[in-house]
Amino acid sequence: MRSGSYDEKNNGMQVLLVEDAADQGLLVCRILARECGLTCHQVFTCAEALDWLRYNSADLILLDYNLSNCTAMELLEAIERENGQTPPFIVTTGYGDEILAVNMMKRGARDYLIKHDNFLQELPAAINRVLADIVLERQHDASRREIREKEIRYFQFFQSSKSIMLMIDPQNGKIMDANEAACVFYGYSYRRLTTMRITTISQDPFEEVMDVIRKAENEQNHFETRHKLASGEICHVEIFSSPIDFENKRYLFAIIHDITKRKQAQEALKYSENLYRTIFEATGTASMIIDEDTTILLANNEFQKLSGYSREEIEHKMSWTSFVVPEDLERMLKYHRERRVDQLGVPIKYEFRFLNRSGQVFTCINTIGMVPGSKRSIASVMDISERKMLENQLRILATTDPLTGAYNRRTFFEMGGIEFNRSKRYENALSVLMMDIDHFKLVNDNYGHNVGDITLSTLVANCMSILRAIDILGRVGGEEFSVILPHTSGQEAMLVAERLRQVIEKSIMETDNAVFFITVSIGVAEIRPEDITVDDILKRADHALYQAKNKGRNRVELD
Template identity: 35%
Template sequence: MVNKNLKDPTSPQWPEAAKTLLALMHAQGEVARLSEREQLFSTLLVSVNAVLWAFNWETRQVLYVSPAYERIFGRCADLLLSDYNQWRDSIYPDDLDYAERSLAKVLDTGAVEDREYRIIDGDGQVRWLSDKCFINRQAEPGQPLIIVGIAEDITEKKQMETELQRLATTDALTQSSNRRHFFDRANQEFELARQQGTPLSFLMLDIDDFKVINDTYGHQEGDNVLQHIADSGRAALRRGDLFGRIGGEEFAAVFPGCTPEMALQVAERLQREIQRLSFNHDGQTFGITVSQGLTSLTDEDETIDSLFARADAAMYQAKREGKNRIVTG
């Protein structure tokens, strides 16, 4: 029979060799489990599409950066670990000041979770990052101040937001501002002009006999005409002017800081641009004309709607007077 005491490792009768073997087996098990955890952690770091980083604030040294850095930034991690300026140099120039100020803000708040800025990757492409950072408030006195963070590539999200914004504010056919966006912007310029006492002019434009164009040449040719009108508007107007399609064949423009005399010159330039347009459909060539109504801000105007109404009335007056002309009101 086996001595029961030999089953107890604490028994004095437990052979020393057996104790040593048991300790070795236990140690090997711990090493194996540790190795498994390290492999799992390493696999997770490689698979996560975000950059984990650690930064010594006092020495300005990047202490750690995860493998995703080289995928997202397209730059060598070893260079970053040896020179903090590699991070600064990768930031889009217009965003550098914000990126540095928001990083320093973590010293006061303990965490900054709303940082978004652009970088230029190793291929010269612009990418958007959401870069959250934190400091350890439990660090003992005398310990280095370490900031840790996670930087996520949100380029696709930003591109989607930009596209949604474009769809929400742009007329799909002419790529001009749609009615809602045009009047939102026009109202902003109106309020600014009233506050600053600066001039402002409002223009309405309608294509003459547009129904005849659609009936004669088809709606596809009518769409082509609308697109060329929008192109003419972009070519003739000044930088900072607003231009949009606000109805079927109606367009509008706002000229901030533009006196009535200057606004008339812009309208005349637009009229000439449109008169030069030439269209060809099944061998038939045709041109188009437009009627325009123009007005300017007065002390009595309280909303943008009053300018819109006067410009619209002036435009219909141009129609009644024979079309292809500009009437001021």
């Protein structure tokens, strides 16, 4: 049985082993790879450790305290001088020393291990425990960043909205923030408005206002009141409030609608009908009221803009199904029917694709609910196509090399690891290509880095024209690229590599002053039973690449 508990979350994590005993270091690295699923890099001296860290990052350092040329403490101080901080580390030593252990733990060590008889058996469990803590810390950091980003987006919306919005301290009623629409409505400058209390603006008794605020502190609230403007005018307002936490403090977020005109017209119109129409038209999103047979009874201005039809063409004449792409229609009709039986049993908010008059398709969010006491429903449709496009662009930026469009190194190794594991699990063939542009430095030296960049992009374009959709092309170095070929034997990969080499060799590179050609050397390796990670195949492919270089370049070699 394994003494350590293998954790798949460790895949892709790197351990730097600083150990001057070569045999023991080799044994430790094998154990960490087998038992913990880790990539282990061994260095023998402090200088080698510093040099490795200048070009690589380690998730964890496993550090022998007594090295031949320095101590662990001296190495840690040197790392901190260069990088400003020290990666997580575990200290190992051949003898127990409580003072030394205390000093290293104060220095930030995640653990202190003595190389006793059971050291190698106990090591995987200690490593997994520390790495689990590291993963959890990173997740917490990511969560905090995500929360902060959401807060920033929220307040950007707050400031740019045309609706009147206030941020209120529920403890004393002080107005902590106000958007531009609020300043215009109340007639005060931002500086003046944010020194006032809501109890000063409200015309209700002080205690009643504070009671409402206290109630709203823990739940969403909606009420009407009267507010006094800077001009002395008294306006009827409708307030929607919700508690919000920001920087560990509770505030009330209030959206305020001026309903003075509606109140003035109350004698002529029923209040419910007026409120219904006002809210319907003032939502800022495309909205419609739908009958049980799917006919649109009422559509607001935003819906007219989104659909391309006038209100006269829509109301009582068109079905909402006319605005849904066929692929989404069956699902939405199912929701429509079930909502009239049990509105809690179907989603009130979901994505679908909206089809307008000119045939354009928009990705939208549909928020829908039943009109109380009827079989009618009200739907609000928000176009999120731009947001979806931006999300896709961000996803591309995060996973691809911006110059060439190939996968970046991090994404390549993540996807390569997935394909490796799949190949191992199902015993499928898998091969790897390592490809390097021959004499690429001469291209930069002779024609400039701009031409060098164009050369790299052209190479990737040529590769993509040949590779399959399931193949994974990544830029792993300056002019070095690698390809994962799923379901491909070594001999089949040789044919692919040779085809790539020939296409690239024949590709014409043009500048303002010259025409030139490039060649590539390619190393090929296929998966073997003894391989533990995709790195094992990549190392052999890299070795084959160097064989191709040594044999004169512009050739393909199989390891």
